[in-house]
Amino acid sequence: MSLTLKVDLSPPRSKLVIEKSSFDDEKSRHRKNVEEHYFNHKMELFIPGCAELPPSAQAVFDMSDDFYIIKDLPLTELINKDFIENFVKKGSLYMLSHNTHIDKHNVYAVLPTGKLILSVHKDTYEELGLVGQPSQFNRKVKRKFVVEVDLTQDIFVPGKKNYERVKKGFQRTELKADFLLSWKPRGTRQSAGPVLSHFEDSYRCDRRSQVQQTNKHTELLLPVVNSSELEESDDGEWCTAREWYEWLGAVSCGINCNEAPEHYISRYSCPKPNKLTATAVRRSMTGFIAPGRVWAVLEAVRSDMRDNQCPSPWAALTVHGFADSPVSWARREHGFHHGGENLYTLLIFRDSTYWLFQAVGTNDICP
Amino acid sequence: MKRIVSKGDAPYYYLKVLLEFEDKTMAVDVLTFRTVIMKAMMSMYGEVGAAVQIDILKYEDKTISAILRVAGSNMVKLWGALTMLSYYDEKPCAFRVHQVSPFLMAFAASSRQLLLHTE
Numbered sequence: 445m446s447l448t449l450k451v452d453l454s455p456p457r458s459k460l461v462i463e464k465s466s467f468d469d470e471k472s473r474h475r476k477n478v479e480e481h482y483f484n485h486k487m488e489l490f491i492p493g494c495a496e497l498p499p500s501a502q503a504v505f506d507m508s509d510d511f512y513i514i515k516d517l518p519l520t521e522l523i524n525k526d527f528i529e530n531f532v533k534k535g536s537l538y539m540l541s542h543n544t545h546i547d548k549h550n551v552y553a554v555l556p557t558g559k560l561i562l563s564v565h566k567d568t569y570e571e572l573g574l575v576g577q578p579s580q581f582n583r584k585v586k587r588k589f590v591v592e593v594d595l596t597q598d599i600f601v602p603g604k605k606n607y608e609r610v611k612k613g614f615q616r617t618e619l620k621a622d623f624l625l626s627w628k629p630r631g632t633r634q635s636a637g638p639v640l641s642h643f644e645d646s647y648r649c650d651r652r653s654q655v656q657q658t659n660k661h662t663e664l665l666l667p668v669v670n671s672s673e674l675e676e677s678d679d680g681e682w683c684t685a686r687e688w689y690e691w692l693g694a695v696s697c698g699i700n701c702n703e704a705p706e707h708y709i710s711r712y713s714c715p716k717p718n719k720l721t722a723t724a725v726r727r728s729m730t731g732f733i734a735p736g737r738v739w740a741v742l743e744a745v746r747s748d749m750r751d752n753q754c755p756s757p758w759a760a761l762t763v764h765g766f767a768d769s770p771v772s773w774a775r776r777e778h779g780f781h782h783g784g785e786n787l788y789t790l791l792i793f794r795d796s797t798y799w800l801f802q803a804v805g806t807n808d809i810c811p
Numbered sequence: 812m813k814r815i816v817s818k819g820d821a822p823y824y825y826l827k828v829l830l831e832f833e834d835k836t837m838a839v840d841v842l843t844f845r846t847v848i849m850k851a852m853m854s855m856y857g858e859v860g861a862a863v864q865i866d867i868l869k870y871e872d873k874t875i876s877a878i879l880r881v882a883g884s885n886m887v888k889l890w891g892a893l894t895m896l897s898y899y900d901e902k903p904c905a906f907r908v909h910q911v912s913p914f915l916m917a918f919a920a921s922s923r924q925l926l927l928h929t930e
Contacts, residue, residue: 455886458821458913465812472812486920545923674815685815690823693915697878699869709845710866712880730920764920783910785917803914810816 456782459810461802462685464674467746468796477788477800477811478742478763479735480774482555483540486764487738488696488728489745492666493756495723497658498748504740505656511626511732512640513542515648518620519552522560523595523610525602531639532558532595535629538734541621546768547780552621553770558596562619563770564589572613581779581807590770590777624732654731661724665702665714667691669758671793680717687715689801692760692789695726738763742790749794762789772808779807821913824886825868828893829876833903841870844877848889851896851906856888865889868915876909878918886911 536556569589576591704713767784852860893906
């Protein structure tokens, strides 16, 4: 008997989608892309050519926007009738279990569409007794299952069969988790306060602010890009979209790319052709960010560029999703395999064209 | 509107690694760090492995941590070699691989580090 050892040397698969379009195009997907990326951990705006953020963008960053953390919340609270009527149906509610790793633990999320998503282990799934689907990423072994409960259905009320079944399942399994929560009431200028007072009496709640950070760059090399061309040119007049994306990543990670050190250490430097800019500003926000805030920043930057508030050729807005969210965009399943990246970058040009980069890891469906 | 979809193997992979010595007072400069990586590749794959281009994009000598870049086809080899390393210069040490991604941008945020405690 011979024994052969098969070594797989291929790296984990990943997907990068680069899209070129215009904000004025009717078919443009930029709004959908921002609004359907529900769980955002970090947002970063990079503007070359300015020492300070332009006024409208600055105002949006300065707006206070808090989120809440609720400790040890049993899932039965999420199907509480008052909770559904007063919060789920009357605004955009974003909830995501905190400190739960999707490749190890059960993860729960409430989407603003009123869907409760549970990504649970096989044993929990069997005990729960609810109908779900095996996770798309381990169909053979069926290690994890995804259960969806529509909280906003008219027939999802106490006394109805489906409701009682879900309630019994949650009571039997005693599932609970710490939750990050953000709620935007529909229409009114009401604050998110009521949602806190709803939980405050029975559970430990805490209000948190987004952490903000500003970085300033001086004498930075910018790769030259051509807004109408993603691919490389024949005679190297501009950089490709992929090169630009890698460069922006380097800037965001605080890597000095103006000059390459000796070859033995690294061969990476700013892609060519490039142009020196005297100053650049990078502002970031970290926490639990609702898509509405990202949209507000995008609109503000566009209006600043229209009003010529900053002399920059372009601006870049990057948004990082939660690595352990059960969904990436809309209801597309998301998982963790070596990494849980689900992030997008909008490169906004002056002429209202934009490039959209959507990057996801192995356990993700192509956006 | 134009759309480019790249699936499968990325041209480059990035690794966020930390080198830990049993002797916590060890000082390691970037050249030594590069040599440790080369030795690790050498002992696993010989001369060919040692010749693989690995870029140290960022190095922090206080924590002996770095962001590395390697071609997609060599990523698994590098990861394997780093994992198997246990000695440098007869001093016990180990690499910790914290994050691996085909996107450099992904290293700018890490939601798993967001730890919130209520008092």
